[in-house]
Structure formats: C-alpha cells, structure tokens
C-alpha cells in the first residue's frame with residue numbers, strides 16, 4: 001500500500017509554519033492548504049503538503 005498519501009483528515013490537522021500556527025483549511029478544488037490567519041497557500045503534491053516558507057527561520 002502507498003505510504004506517502006496522508007488522509008485528508010491529517011491535512012485538516014496541519015498548522016501554519018508561521019509563529020501564529022493557525023489552522024489550515026484544505027481546498028480540494030485547488031489541492032492546496034490555506035492559512036486562516038495569514039492566508040498563505042501551501043500546495044499539496046501527491047498528497048504531501050509543501051510547507052516551505054520563504055527565508056525559513058523556524059526556531060523550533
């Protein structure tokens with residue numbers, strides 16, 4: 001079985017990588033996650049969300 005495709009429910013649990021960590025909403029039509037706080041859009045490729053930020057400065 002494929003191990004690379006997270007179920008949609010997992011996409012719903014993802015949070016924005018920005019410091020506010022706001023919930024993301026998954027849009028099936030655009031196949032992308034949108035942050036409810038900063039409106040950043042993260043593409044989902046082959047079921048894998050691309051959570052990259054420009055100039056990544058993650059302090060975690």
Ligand SMILES: [Zn+2]
Nearest residue numbers: 016018035038
């Ligand atoms: Zn955000």
